[in-house]
Amino acid sequence: MADYDVDNMLKNIFDIKDLNTWKPSEKIPLVVKEIDALKNDLKTFLGNSNYDMEVILKESHELSLESKSVVDDMEQCKQEIEQETMAEILKSIENHDKISKELQSVNFALNIVYDVVQCGKYVKEFDDGREAQSFTRAVEAVYDLLQHIDMPSDGFKQLDLYNNTRHTAQLILDSLLQDLYGEWDRLVYKNIVTSNRKTTITITLGLDDSLIVVDILNALEKSKKLDEKVSEFSQFLLKDVLQPIINNDSIVFAETDELMTITISHKPDFRPAYDAVIANLRLLFHYLSNKLNFEFNREKSLMKMIGKQISVEFREVLVKDCLIHTIPNNINELQSYGVITSEIEDFQHFLAIVKFFPNENFSILQYVNNIDVLFADKSSQYFLESARQIMLKDLSVTMSIGVESIPDENAGTSSAPEESVEEALKILDKTIPKSLFYFPRCMISRTAQELLDLVYVMMEQAVQCSDVVCKKLYNTTRLVFELYDAVVPYHHEQFLQTIPQYVALFHNNCMYLAHNLQTFGDKWLILLEGRELDYPISFVDLVQKLRDLGYQHLAAHMQQQRKQILDNIRSSDLNCMVVKDILGDNAEAAVRQCLRQLQLLKNVWVGILPNNVFTKLMATLVNMFVDELIHRVCTVEDISMEMATQLTDMYTIVVQKAPQLFQTPSEVENHVKSWIKLQELIFVLGGSLKDIEAHWQDGTGPLAVHFRTEELRSLIKALFQNTQFRANLLAKIK
Incomplete structure (x- = not known):
């Protein structure tokens, strides 16, 4: 039976185009007819089938x-x-x-x-x-x-x-x-006996690989107490044995196979040599290895346990307190430092063999990786300490320095420069005074020259080293001069306040160091020619600081000398001339005391200070002294004849003695501003009104040049009685 197409049948019966016109009564017969046809087809199909449906x-x-x-x-x-x-x-x-x-x-x-x-x-x-x-x-x-x-x-x-x-x-x-614990204390015995001079440490180890000892160690390990006991013994070794051996004079001696004695001598400021420390440590670790290096449980030994706990800290202490001090402070010793590192490497290998260090890669020599930085720090520390020791020395140990006179031409011109260079040098010669490159003859402290020699050594060493060391030493050199500013005035303060010689020497030292610093940076750069530097090299900024340092102390001492002179004068009758008709003996004594004070300064300063500096200083003090003497007279309203005679005699002594305070007597006239005024004052004190009128010369004479009008009028009024001649003279002096 073929497949039956229902959809097609419905389309044939119900035409879509006639949806609005057909009626059900018309279509029912067609549907019934189709059903009947299907029934007939089904009967025919069943009749032709091979199956017996009834069965x-x-x-x-x-x-x-x-x-x-x-x-x-x-x-x-x-x-x-x-x-x-x-x-x-x-x-x-x-x-x-x-x-x-x-x-x-x-x-x-x-x-x-x-x-x-x-x-x-x-x-x-x-x-x-x-x-x-x-x-x-x-x-x-x-x-x-x-x-x-x-x-x-x-x-x-x-x-x-x-x-x-x-x-x-x-x-x-x-x-x-x-x-x-009792068995452990019996096997590991230690004792410390301390006195003022030394400490004696005894260690007795009864440990071995016997069954009894192994049984005790395994029992401690099972009870989880072995690490505690080993840690306690390890800290004893580190704190009470190893560190004292590294830092003190020590004797390590194995008296028997079981007994070790360590004697620590108490010596202040003592640092043992590195080779002595290594030798003592070798003896100690050899003894410990013999007693502790047996394996009692799964390749486990007491020596390994001790090393695991303190090897790192021991290495740090050994490097920090001993080996770091073996780093030299000069380039020559640094070049031969390999000998020391070889010995340290052998000792490191020994500690690995005795199983104190965990392996061969555990290195003591890690600090050598930064040898340039360490060498720079060590050199800087050494030079700063050396500079400080020099600064603490006595300033009175002197030496002569400088030139008597400045040469006319610079020496050492062996070859003719190029025309452009020659022209530049001529311009420079006209612009910069030759005195800039020469230091005047004077005395300085030997310490100043020693300090300068030291910084030259620093400079020479720096240029032979790496850039890291060179930069460090350059900064250290600058620190030396800043240290000078801080140390010398403080350490020698008492002498600088009381002894003129010290003040003069300190002034010269500062000037001498400042003079050398003007060209010190150029010398450094010449030695570093060819290097690429990432920092400027200059000491010029320190020049004025050092000069000011010398100026300040010299000025302070000058103020002290000035005060003494003024105090001498003001404590005498010269300070109370208004209420006296005649001066006491203390007036002349005060003047003579001031002259003696100035003479003592001359005796101290001549030969120490440069001639021009001495002359300026002495002229300043003499001028101040003379001004004070003049001021004492010019401010008095009435001077008796007797007092005028006394003043004339006293001031004449000054005129006679003061030129002797200079190296050349004639210098007093050139450098003491009030010198002629003093002489004119003596003339007025001893002269008549007619003489005064002659020296006035209608405002053109020496009195008019050196005295102000008010001063001269006041002086005449104080010395002479009120007469017509005095009135006429005062009328002329206006």
Whole structure:
């Protein structure tokens, strides 16, 4: 039977175009006709089929009857199971619950009994270990017992046996640990005896690879106390033995195979040589290696444990307190420093062999990686300390320096320069005075020259080193001069305040150092020619600071000298001429005292200060002295004849003595501004009104040049009585 196309049939019967015109009554006959046609086709198909449909229906009916019979049998079986078997099942469940409860009760009791038996077993194992004199077995048994007690079965904790067993186990463990500590203290004995002069340390090690010692160590390890004891001994070695050996004069001596004695001598400011320290450490570690380098458990030794705990700290102490000081402070010794590093490397290899260092890669020589920085720091520290020691020396140890006169032409022109250079030099020669490059003849402290020599050594060393060292030494050189500013005035303060010689020498020292600093940077750059520097080299900024330092102290001393002179004059009758008709002897004594003071300064300063500086200083003091003498007279309203005579005599002494204060007497006229004024004052004191009028010369004479009008009028009024001639003279002086 071919497939029947329903959709096509419906399209034929119901035409889409006639949807709005057809009626159901018209279409029903067509549908009925189509159904009938299909029935006929079905009969024809069944008639032609090979299957016997009637037989098939019959068999299906019989099968349905059999199935119904089976369902009835199963329903009957179900009823029988529900009535008989379910009763038996319920009874079995009740029996199972009862048996389960009985089993739980048995297991509960069994677990408690098992715990009791195990506790007894561990106690017996402990007793067996003690009888066998095995600390390890005893410790294992006690720890197993405590561990088992910490995880008891249900109900065991409620037994008195639990508390008793736990308490007893803890007591046994404490007693056992005390015995182990005692054995350790017997095997590792140390003692320290300290006095004012020395400290004696004795170490007695009874450790070896015997069964007894190994048993004690394993027991300590099982009880987790070995690390504690080894740490305690390691810290003793580091703090009380190794560090003192590194920092002090020490003697390490192995008196027997078991006894080692270390004697530490107490010497202040003492640092042992590195080779002596290494030799002592070799003896100590050799002794420790012989006694501690046996393996007692899985390639584990006490020496390795000690090294693991303190090797890093020991290396840091050794480098910081000993080896770092082997770094030289000059370039020549630095070039031969390989000898020292070789010895240190051998010692490092030795510590690896005795298994104190964990491996060969554990290096003491790591600090050498920064040798340039360390050398720079060491050199800087050395030079600064050397400079400071020089600055603390006596300033009165002197030497002569400088030239008497400035040469007309510069020496050393061996070859003719190029025309442009020659022209530039001519312009420079006209612009810059030659005195800039020469220092005048004077005396300086030897310490100033020593300091200058030291910085030249620093400069020469710096240019031979790497850029890191060179830069460090350049900065250190600048620090030397800043240190000079801080140290010398403070350390020599008392002398600089009281002794003129010290002040003059300090002034010259500052000037001399400043003079050299003007060209010091150029000399440095010449030596560094060809290098690329990332920092400027100059000392010119320090020149004025040093000059000011010298100026300040010299000026302060000049003020002190000035004050003494003024105090001498003002403490005499010269300060109270207004109320006196005649001066006492103290007036002349004060003048002579001032002259003696100036003479002493001359005796001290001549030959020390440069001639021009001495002349300026002396002229300043003499001029101040003369001004004060003039001022004393010019401010008095009435001067008696007797006092005028006294003043003339005293001031004449000054005129006679003052020129002797200079190296050339004629210098007094050139450098003392008030010198002629003093002479004119003496003339007025001893002269008549007619003489004064002659020296006035209608405002063109010497009196008019050196005296102000008010001063001269006041002086005339004080010296002479009021007469017509005086009035006429005063009228002329206006």
